[in-house]
Amino acid sequence: MKKINAYAVKKDFPIFTTHKNLVYLDNAATTQKPRMVIDALTHHYKTANANIKRGIYTLSEQATEAYEKARWKVAQFCGVSCAQHIIFTKNATEAINLIAHSFARANFARGDEILLTIMEHHSNIVPWQMIAQEKGLKLRFVGITKDGELDMVDLKKKITSRTKLFAVTHASNVLGTINPIKKLTAFFHKRGIPVLIDGAQAVGHMPVNIGDLGCDFYAFSGHKMYAPTGIGVLYVSEKYINSMEPFLSGGDMVLSVSETKTTFQNAPERFEAGTPPIEAAVALGAATDYLKKLGMENIRRHETELTAYALKKLAHIPGITVFGPKSATQRTGVIAFALNDIHPHDLASLVCEKNIALRAGHHCAMPLHRFLNVTASTRISFSVYTAKSDIDALYEALTEIITLLHARHER
Amino acid sequence: MNVKNFKKIWEHAQLSPYMGTLKHPSLRGVGENPLCGDTLRIDFAVRKGIITDAKFTHRGCALSAVAASLLVESLIGTRVTTLQKLDAYALLKLMETPISPARLTCVLLALQVAKSARKK
Numbered sequence: 001m002k003k004i005n006a007y008a009v010k011k012d013f014p015i016f017t018t019h020k021n022l023v024y025l026d027n028a029a030t031t032q033k034p035r036m037v038i039d040a041l042t043h044h045y046k047t048a049n050a051n052i053k054r055g056i057y058t059l060s061e062q063a064t065e066a067y068e069k070a071r072w073k074v075a076q077f078c079g080v081s082c083a084q085h086i087i088f089t090k091n092a093t094e095a096i097n098l099i100a101h102s103f104a105r106a107n108f109a110r111g112d113e114i115l116l117t118i119m120e121h122h123s124n125i126v127p128w129q130m131i132a133q134e135k136g137l138k139l140r141f142v143g144i145t146k147d148g149e150l151d152m153v154d155l156k157k158k159i160t161s162r163t164k165l166f167a168v169t170h171a172s173n174v175l176g177t178i179n180p181i182k183k184l185t186a187f188f189h190k191r192g193i194p195v196l197i198d199g200a201q202a203v204g205h206m207p208v209n210i211g212d213l214g215c216d217f218y219a220f221s222g223h224k225m226y227a228p229t230g231i232g233v234l235y236v237s238e239k240y241i242n243s244m245e246p247f248l249s250g251g252d253m254v255l256s257v258s259e260t261k262t263t264f265q266n267a268p269e270r271f272e273a274g275t276p277p278i279e280a281a282v283a284l285g286a287a288t289d290y291l292k293k294l295g296m297e298n299i300r301r302h303e304t305e306l307t308a309y310a311l312k313k314l315a316h317i318p319g320i321t322v323f324g325p326k327s328a329t330q331r332t333g334v335i336a337f338a339l340n341d342i343h344p345h346d347l348a349s350l351v352c353e354k355n356i357a358l359r360a361g362h363h364c365a366m367p368l369h370r371f372l373n374v375t376a377s378t379r380i381s382f383s384v385y386t387a388k389s390d391i392d393a394l395y396e397a398l399t400e401i402i403t404l405l406h407a408r409h410e411r
Numbered sequence: 412m413n414v415k416n417f418k419k420i421w422e423h424a425q426l427s428p429y430m431g432t433l434k435h436p437s438l439r440g441v442g443e444n445p446l447c448g449d450t451l452r453i454d455f456a457v458r459k460g461i462i463t464d465a466k467f468t469h470r471g472c473a474l475s476a477v478a479a480s481l482l483v484e485s486l487i488g489t490r491v492t493t494l495q496k497l498d499a500y501a502l503l504k505l506m507e508t509p510i511s512p513a514r515l516t517c518v519l520l521a522l523q524v525a526k527s528a529r530k531k
Contacts, residue, residue: 343472345447345517346421349412352511361447375448375470404414405421 002295004302006387009294013385014038023356023390028173028201028334028363028381030223037226040286044279052278053252053269067278070285071268077288078218079209080235087234087268088276092200093123095219095234096167098271099196100127102244103217104165110136113162115193117142117150117179118371119172122364124198128167138162144371148175148324150184159191166195170202174365174379175324176307176331178202185214194240200224203233204287205303205332205383207296210235222280226384227287231280234271241267248273299384303333306382306391310335313395318402323372333382336363339398342405344378347398354397416508417473424476429483431466438491440528444520449475451524453483454531457491472517474510479521481505486525497522 010016012034015024024032044066050059052067068083075083089095104114114128118141125139132139140163142155150168166188171178185195196217202208204225210218216239222231236244246253246264250273255263264270291299308328314320319340325331339347344360351358359379362369369375380394412420436454443450449471456464465483469476482502486493502522503510510518 341425342421343449345449345472345514346417346474349474349511349514350414350417353413366448369448375450401414405418 001301002298004294004298004384006302006385006390010385010387012036012290016385019355021355023354023393025356025358025380025382025386025390025394027383027386028224028379029359030229031204031226031383032385033228034226034287034290036290037228037283037286040283041228041279044282049279051275063278066282066285067276070281073285073288074233077292078203078233078235079211081211082238084266084268085235085237085241087236087271088281089219089232089234089271090230090277091223091232092198092219092221093127093232095232096123096196096198097127098234098247099217099219099236100131102247102271103240104128104131104137105135106245108135108137108164111138111162112164113138113140113160115140115142115155115158115163115166117144117155117168119144119148119150119175119177119365119368120167120169121173121198121200122366123200124167124169124196125367137164141367144175144177147326148172148177149330150177150179159193163191163193166193168195168197170197170199170208171205171332171334172324172365172368173201173334174336174363174368174377176334176336177325178206178331181213181215189214201332201334204291204299206300216240222284222287225284225287226290227284228277228280230277231284233284236267242270244271246270246273250274252276294384302384303382303386304328306386306388307331307333307335309388310380310382310391310394313391317395317398323377333386334379335381336377336379338374338377339402342401344376347378347401350401351394351397354393356394356397358394412508412511412514420477420508421473423480424473427467427476427480429466429480430468430476432468433464433466436531438494438528439531440524440526442520442524442527444471444475444516446516447471449517449520451475451479451520453479453521453524453528455486455491455494455528460491462486462489462491462493467521471520474514474517475520478502478506478518479524482521482525494525494528497526 013032015032048062050063052064072083140158143151194216199220203220216237218235223229253273322337348360433454437457438455451469453467467479
């Protein structure tokens with residue numbers, strides 16, 4: 001194990017040179033990009049830019065090789081033995097939509113049920129709602145305990161003979177809760193129910209080995225793990241990958257096209273219609289190199305230490321309610337909280353004055369916020385470059401704001 | 412927004428005399444800020460085409476409460492037809508503090524709700 005020095009890591013991220021006093025605590029929304037990733041993007045454009053797959057010239061072959069190498073790197077990074085099971089998408093949302101359309105729409109019938117949890121991001125709710133409306137399916141939601149963990153008693157109650165899929169987040173983008181994915185997958189597989197994992201808040205923050213988890217579908221976004229926006233990843237297991245219908249259609253995903261009929265390629269091309277974000281995929285590959293260099297175990301330990309430190313500090317803020325598990329080891333570096341009498345939006349505006357970037361609102365988790373009986377919360381989220389001094393800056397800002405707001409008027 | 416400026420807004424939001432509901436409103440507008448889920452309701456009492464009283468209830472930030480309070484105050488005594496002529500610039504002027512682009516929706520919720528007011 002190697003301890004991560006956040007101050008040294010910050011130097012890898014040019015944004016902190018441009019904005020020297022920036023306290024960036026909105027990593028669950030998107031992470032900043034290391035020089036290595038930015039260089040991979042520009043290097044690709046400078047040296048290997050061409051469309052991939054069908055160009056009979058060296059540059060196109062180089063671009064194809066770089067794109068496929070990125071796929072291989074991603075597979076290696078998240079414990080997938082065969083790179084052909086990695087499908088590049090636009091983001092985690094598109095990856096989940098792909099499964100909703102190509103798997104659920106094709107295989108589920110009226111009255112079938114999809115089991116979700118109340119802690120899901122809208123991206124793991126809305127696609128299922130739309131398919132449910134179209135196909136006459138029923139959605140059921142597993143609740144959470146008072147500590148923000150999945151309610152296993154409720155989960156067992158919500159499974160029926162019509163349950164056809166369990167779709168759950170690996171780590172909540174509000175509560176930080178890390179769900180026991182390996183156990184859950186084994187539990188549902190015993191009952192013949194496939195499992196989809198929304199890994200947007202997990203990959204890049206903790207070691208994730210999809211092969212070991214054993215799930216059927218795993219979705220995540222590049223931009224939340226130091227890669228550019230516009231690239232996401234979907235893993236599909238051997239059992240389903242070549243029996244699923246295409247999602248989007250057009251060029252690159254076909255074997256042959258006549259005026260009346262089209263035959264499709266196998267995965268991953270089958271699910272990657274049109275020119276993909278080649279340079280973003282290449283840069284995602286570079287992001288996995290960067291994370292490997294730091295070490296995922298080291299990153300997890302760093303973020304757990306920060307979370308424990310922040311939870312301890314926040315406990316001293318008067319009128320605060322922190323949502324989610326009490327122990328840092330049971331959560332990622334995401335902490336959402338509410339203050340008694342200062343609305344999250346107002347708080348975000350106030351700390352912005354002190355160069356602190358955090359997030360306020362429902363974080364695309366309105367059902368969860370309703371469950372928590374608040375309309376919105378304030379969220380801080382950590383990353384490899386987050387230092388204890390960033391948390392101290394937030395703590396001082398919160399203390400000052402609360403003190404000034406509650407101070408009596410000067411006479 | 413600095414804390415000093417915000418404190419005025421925050422206190423106004425807590426002490427607004429226009430906070431509450433009307434027992435028999437002539438018009439009522441209800442709305443939600445899609446970005447954060449905040450909700451606002453404005454009741455208007457109208458007599459002979461004139462807004463004679465107005466109250467609001469809200470679950471949300473101080474900016475949206477103050478915007479509602481200032482808007483309601485400015486509307487009392489005006490013709491009910493004014494509601495349809497309301498514009499964002501007038502409301503932003505009433506706020507007397509610069510509003511960042513990200514917070515515009517908080518302020519403009521009051522405008523949207525007032526414009527949507529319908530007979531009860």
